[in-house]
Amino acid sequence: MSENKQSRDVFVAIADPTRRQLMQLLAQAEEVPLHELTARFSMGRTAVSKHLNILKEAGLVVDRKVGRETRFRLNASPLREVENWLAFYSKFWSINMMCLDQLLEEEEE
Structure with missing residues (x-):
């Protein structure tokens, strides 16, 4: 190089x-x-x-x-950098899905 x-x-x-x-x-x-x-x-x-x-x-x-x-x-x-970046978004979506589940459960009640 x-x-x-x-x-x-x-x-x-x-x-x-x-x-x-x-x-x-x-x-x-x-x-x-x-x-x-x-x-x-x-x-x-x-x-x-x-x-x-x-x-x-x-x-x-x-x-x-x-x-x-x-x-x-x-x-x-070097793929560890990609894994770390994806881990943030995995957590982001998990949290948002839990919030959505809670919202849907509250609406059903």
């Missing part, structure tokens, strides 16, 4: 369905070579590599060279 490139936001990285699918594939295996990932998509190696680089910049993917081959694995720990 060049010096003037900032690390990507996790939310931006997971916003694309192709990148979410790549993450799902990587979650099912310890390491996956680039050519195996590319075979799963109807796009070229360059396009898959660009998606993987975005995931890598967000810290969601780690790669390593084995000879001439690049292998990728998932690093799910």
Whole structure:
């Protein structure tokens, strides 16, 4: 990564369905070579590599060279930020649903 490139936001990285699918594939295996990932998509190696680089910049993917081959694995720990964000809204909806239930019960009485 060049010096003037900032690390990507996790939310931006997971916003694309192709990148979410790549993450799902990587979650099912310890390491996956680039050519195996590319075979799963109807796009070229360059396009898959660009998606993987975005995931890598967000810290969601780690790669390593084995000879001439690049292998990728998932690093799910940055997803904790997403989980924490969702937890707030989960609590928000739970509280609102309880209030709605109470209101409906009071109206029935």
